[in-house]
Each structure stands twice: as C-alpha cells, then as structure tokens.
Amino acid sequence: MENILQLLSNPIVSAVLMALAPLLFILPYALVTIYIEMKMAAHIQNRLAYMQTGWHGTLQPFADILKLLQKEDIIPTAASKFLFILAPYLVFVGTYSSFAVLPFSSAFIGSNIDLGIFFLIAVSSLVVVGLLMSGWASNNKWSLFGALRSAAQIVSYEIPSALAILGVVMVSGTMSTQEMTHFQDGGIGQWIIFGGNLPLWQKLSLIPFMIILFLIYLVSSMAEVNRTPFDIPEAESELVQGYNTEYSGMKFAIFYLAEYANLFLVSAVVVILFFGGWTSPFGTFLSGPVWGAFWFVTKGMLFVCLNIWLRWTLPRLRVDQLMYVSWKVLTPFALLCVLAIGLIVVM
Amino acid sequence: MAAVALYFSDIYRSLRSIVIGMGVTINQMFQPVVTLQYPIEKKAMPERVRNRLYMNFDDCIGCELCANACPVDCIDIEVMKAPATENLGVTSTGQKKRIYVTKFDIDIAKCCYCGLCVYPCPTECLKMTDVYEFSEFDRHNLIYNFSTMTPSEIETAKGKIKVFEEEQAAKKAAAAAQAAAAKAAAPVPPSSPDPSSQTPPPPANPDSGNAQPNT
Ligand code: SF4
Ligand code: SF4
Numbered sequence: 001m002e003n004i005l006q007l008l009s010n011p012i013v014s015a016v017l018m019a020l021a022p023l024l025f026i027l028p029y030a031l032v033t034i035y036i037e038m039k040m041a042a043h044i045q046n047r048l049a050y051m052q053t054g055w056h057g058t059l060q061p062f063a064d065i066l067k068l069l070q071k072e073d074i075i076p077t078a079a080s081k082f083l084f085i086l087a088p089y090l091v092f093v094g095t096y097s098s099f100a101v102l103p104f105s106s107a108f109i110g111s112n113i114d115l116g117i118f119f120l121i122a123v124s125s126l127v128v129v130g131l132l133m134s135g136w137a138s139n140n141k142w143s144l145f146g147a148l149r150s151a152a153q154i155v156s157y158e159i160p161s162a163l164a165i166l167g168v169v170m171v172s173g174t175m176s177t178q179e180m181t182h183f184q185d186g187g188i189g190q191w192i193i194f195g196g197n198l199p200l201w202q203k204l205s206l207i208p209f210m211i212i213l214f215l216i217y218l219v220s221s222m223a224e225v226n227r228t229p230f231d232i233p234e235a236e237s238e239l240v241q242g243y244n245t246e247y248s249g250m251k252f253a254i255f256y257l258a259e260y261a262n263l264f265l266v267s268a269v270v271v272i273l274f275f276g277g278w279t280s281p282f283g284t285f286l287s288g289p290v291w292g293a294f295w296f297v298t299k300g301m302l303f304v305c306l307n308i309w310l311r312w313t314l315p316r317l318r319v320d321q322l323m324y325v326s327w328k329v330l331t332p333f334a335l336l337c338v339l340a341i342g343l344i345v346v347m
Numbered sequence: 348m349a350a351v352a353l354y355f356s357d358i359y360r361s362l363r364s365i366v367i368g369m370g371v372t373i374n375q376m377f378q379p380v381v382t383l384q385y386p387i388e389k390k391a392m393p394e395r396v397r398n399r400l401y402m403n404f405d406d407c408i409g410c411e412l413c414a415n416a417c418p419v420d421c422i423d424i425e426v427m428k429a430p431a432t433e434n435l436g437v438t439s440t441g442q443k444k445r446i447y448v449t450k451f452d453i454d455i456a457k458c459c460y461c462g463l464c465v466y467p468c469p470t471e472c473l474k475m476t477d478v479y480e481f482s483e484f485d486r487h488n489l490i491y492n493f494s495t496m497t498p499s500e501i502e503t504a505k506g507k508i509k510v511f512e513e514e515q516a517a518k519k520a521a522a523a524a525q526a527a528a529a530k531a532a533a534p535v536p537p538s539s540p541d542p543s544s545q546t547p548p549p550p551a552n553p554d555s556g557n558a559q560p561n562t
Contacts, residue, residue, distance in 0.1 A: 040376065044375050044376050045375070046382075047381070309373065312372060
C-alpha cells in the first residue's frame with residue numbers, strides 16, 4: 001500500500017496515469033457510440049441494425065474491432081511509407097491531446113491551464129495536418145482530393161467556431177475550461193446559453209446572441225469533425241472514402257477512433273461553452289465530483305446523439321454550399337454576435 | 348435590396364427545413380420497423396407460388412408430356428416399354444402403369460419455374476411447391492433424380508423385356524407357320540376381289556398388338 005502510494009505520488013507516474021485516463025474513457029465510449037449510431041441510423045430508416053451478435057447486437061462493436069485487428073495491414077507500394085504510417089497517429093494525437101483540457105469533473109482535468117480553450121483550438125487543428133499527410137502519402141488522387149477538401153473545410157470552419165468561442169470567453173472572462181465551468185455553477189439558469197451569472201438585464205439581452213453563437217458553434221463543429229452533412233472529404237460516392245481510402249486494419253481503426261473521439265470532443269466543448277460543463281442542472285442537488293463526471297458525460301452524449309440525429313437527417317452539402325455557409329452566413333453572424341456581446345458585457 | 352431579402356429568407360428557409368427534417372426523422376425512429384429477420388422469421392408465400400418442383404414418382408406413367416412441354420429442356424426422361432404380362436401397378440388416379448421410367452432427372456438449375464410441365468401431366472404428379480431454399484455448393488447437386496429404379500431393377504426389367512420379346516417372336520413365328528399351313532390346306536375361295544383384305548388382322552400386325560390395352 002505504502003509502495004503504491006509512493007509510486008502514485010511520483011510526478012512522472014501520475015502524469016502518465018493522468019494521460020492515460022481519457023483513453024480509458026474514449027475506448028468504451030467509442031464502442032458505445034458506434035452501437036448507438038448504427039441503431040439510431042437503422043431506426044430512423046425503419047430498420048433493425050445488428051440483431052444477431054449478443055442481445056440486440058450489443059457485441060457487434062467488439063466483433064468489428066476483432067475483425068479490424070485481424071485484417072492485413074496494407075501499405076500501397078507507391079505510398080510514401082513514413083508519412084503514410086505517421087498520419088493516423090498524428091490525427092489521433094491531435095484529437096487526444098485536446099482531451100487534456102476537458103474538465104470531466106471538478107476534481108479531474110488533465111491539465112488546468114489558463115489558456116485551456118485556446119490550447120484546444122490550436123491543438124485540434126493538428127488533425128488537419130494528419131489528414132493532409134494521409135491524403136498525400138496515399139498517392140491516390142481520391143485520397144488527395146479528400147484531404148484537400150478536408151483541409152479547406154476545417155480551416156474555413158475554424159473561423160466561425162473560434163469567433164463563437166471568443167463570444168463565450170468575453171462573457172465568462174476566462175479561457176480556462178475549468179474556470180469557465182465554475183462560472184456557470186449553480187443550476188440551469190447560470191449556464192452561458194442563458195447568459196451565465198451576470199446581472200439580470202445583461203442575461204436577458206445576452207440570450208438571443210448566445211443561442212445564435214451556440215448554433216454557429218454547433219454547425220462549425222460538425223464541419224470540423226467531417227460528418228454528414230459536411231462529409232464531403234469522406235464522400236463515399238464521390239471520393240471512395242477520401243483520405244482514408246488506402247488505409248486498412250489497425251490504421252483505419254485509428255482513424256475511426258479519432259473521428260469518434262473528435263465527435264465527443266466537440267460535443268464536450270459545446271457543453272463546456274454553453275451548457276455548464278460538469279455542473280448539475282439543479283444547482284447543488286446531485287452535484288459533486290462524481291456527479292460532475294456523470295453530468296459531463298451525459299450532456300456530452302446528448303450532443304453526440306444530436307450530431308448523429310442530424311447526420312441521418314440531412315443530405316450532404318456541395319463544396320460551394322459548404323463554403324457559402326461558412327464565409328457568408330456563419331462568419332458575419334458570429335462577428336455581429338461578438339460585437340453585440342462585447343457591447344453588452346462592457347456596459 | 349432583393350438580394351438581402353433573399354439572403355435572410357434563405358437562412359430562414361434552411362433552418363426551417365432542418366427542423367422539419369429532424370421532426371420527420373425522430374418521428375420515423377419510433378415507427379415500427381419493417382425488417383423481417385429472414386432466416387428466423389419467414390413471410391408466408393402466396394397460395395399459387397411457383398418454386399421448387401415436387402415430383403411424385405409413384406404416379407408417373409412415363410408419358411413424357413412434361414419433358415416435351417418444358418421450354419428449357421431440363422427434364423430428362425428415359426423409358427422402357429414394359430411387357431404386357433408385367434403388372435407395374437396403378438397410379439393414385441387409377442391409371443395403369445405400362446412403362447418403366449428408368450431415368451427421371453430434373454435439372455433445377457436450368458428450371459425457370461414457368462410451371463408449364465405441371466399442366467400436361469395426366470396423373471398430376473408434378474407440382475410446384477413453396478420451397479425456395481435449396482441452394483447448393485455443387486451445381487451437380489441441383490440435378491434431382493426422381494426415378495426410384497435402381498440399376499439392378501433396370502437390369503431385371505431389361506431381362507424381362509427380352510424374354511417377353513423372344514416369346515412374342517416365337518408366338519409370331521408359330522402363328523405364321525399355322526396360317527401358312529391353314530392356307531395350304533384350305534381350298535381357294537371362289538370369289539376373292541382383293542386377297543390382301545383377307546389376311547387375318549391380329550397376327551398381321553403383331554407390334555401394335557403389344558401396345559394395345561390388354562384389359
Ligand atoms: S417449371 Fe418450366 S422450366 Fe421448370 S421443369 Fe417445368 S416446364 Fe421446365
Ligand atoms: S407428364 Fe407426368 S406422367 Fe408423364 S412423364 Fe411427366 S411426370 Fe410422368
């Protein structure tokens with residue numbers, strides 16, 4: 001016991017443990033989300049999805065993983081080997097390092113840095129590098145098209161999403177994700193979507209702008225995770241899966257895992273920015289570090305489900321429509337909101 | 348000005364259509380599913396469905412009408428005429444069987460399920476069933492052999508036919524000899540316009556006599 005405690009207090013060991021903790025969340029989360037996604041998709045289309053593997057197909061995600069692990073790992077001869085192998089890990093690292101600043105509860109955050117949300121925007125852009133790398137290294141024109149589209153899309157949508165985050169930062173007065181959550185502590189009325197804990201008139205005048213900012217962030221976060229309706233980088237019918245066409249086996253699984261991890265990441269950011277992070281919607285009732293983790297994950301999963309729901313509702317956008325939405329609709333609206341919020345907060 | 352109005356109305360319409368679309372999908376999510384879990388659940392087939400052919404070999408009289416009707420020639424029948432003395436039994440419709448059906452193969456892989464072979468059968472021994480799960484790994488397994496005659500049975504039948512034919516030939520020879528003797532003994536009839544009409548009918552045409560019903 002003594003030894004274990006001593007080992008745990010060793011800074012390197014505890015750092016490693018803290019670094020591995022989100023992975024312990026991501027892996028089961030990905031399994032659950034794959035299952036939820038398939039079931040929701042199927043029921044939206046009046047189908048059943050998996051039924052044979054386990055009770056209502058609950059073991060299917062495990063079977064899928066087993067299959068992916070067994071698959072041959074093919075590297076195309078004409079591919080640039082080093083980059084080809086590096087790319088999926090880079091994509092995953094970009095997503096995973098952003099988990100460092102997610103406050104899962106008041107007691108757990110990987111790294112409580114002052115620039116939390118800024119770090120998140122910066123690091124998650126690393127994904128673009130990974131995607132471009134995979135598209136280029138595959139030496140396949142469809143992969144390259146997919147990667148270029150993906151880069152164009154993610155870079156365009158970074159702007160409205162960063163502006164939306166800026167609006168929230170102006171209200172909460174902090175960039176630290178943990179402090180931003182503390183700012184919203186105290187029940188559903190204190191959440192930033194309802195104006196945070198500012199004086200009443202400010203709250204009321206902030207609500208419409210906050211709702212617009214929330215929609216802007218929701219749309220641009222969907223674009224950043226490359227999911228339908230913004231999945232032109234992975235459009236099967238046009239690009240044969242885009243940048244991950246040439247990948248198979250474990251590398252493909254890592255892309256897949258990164259996509260689902262990214263999905264939770266953006267949902268978690270929505271929760272932190274607008275819906276009170278780990279705070280309980282009932283004020284002090286059902287709050288505490290453990291309940292905090294529960295609320296955080298529940299709220300996050302709700303937005304993951306919203307994302308899935310939207311995915312199976314909307315058709316894919318065209319490239320020009322995609323750019324139109326980002327540059328001509330989201331960006332000007334985000335700028336206006338930021339301006340208005342600035343005026344309200346200053347007054 | 349019109350462009351500005353269009354810009355805002357576009358935003359409004361797209362948001363509205365997204366909300367309507369999401370309403371449709373969430374509504375569909377709670378509708379009953381239409382999936383039929385096939386190998387476990389099966390749909391009842393319509394009454395007059397035409398799937399795998401069923402053949403009741405016991406009732407076949409070997410008339411080959413079905414083989415002639417088949418548009419793709421997938422029924423392969425070989426028959427041997429049974430001796431008149433042999434009793435092959437009757438079909439369930441009461442017809443007497445007179446022909447050995449030594450081979451009755453239906454190549455179900457070629458069958459187009461038209462059902463044309465079913466109607467001509469005089470004893471109604473061909474039928475289309477509602478069985479549709481009969482895929483095979485080997486194509487040759489799709490040639491269904493319906494004939495129940497074993498090679499040894501065929502050999503015995505052949506032997507019987509041979510014996511019968513020899514008997515018939517002997518009878519014929521005897522009859523011919525008798526006729527010749529009678530002709531020689533009898534006096535020439537006084538007026539015979541056409542001698543050929545005078546020939547006795549049964550022995551003159553012995554082959555067709557065999558095929559005639561011996562009831
Ligand atoms: S169903 Fe048609 S194709 Fe099949 S055996 Fe009969 S006649 Fe031939
Ligand atoms: S038509 Fe009927 S009785 Fe005649 S050969 Fe075919 S199956 Fe036999």
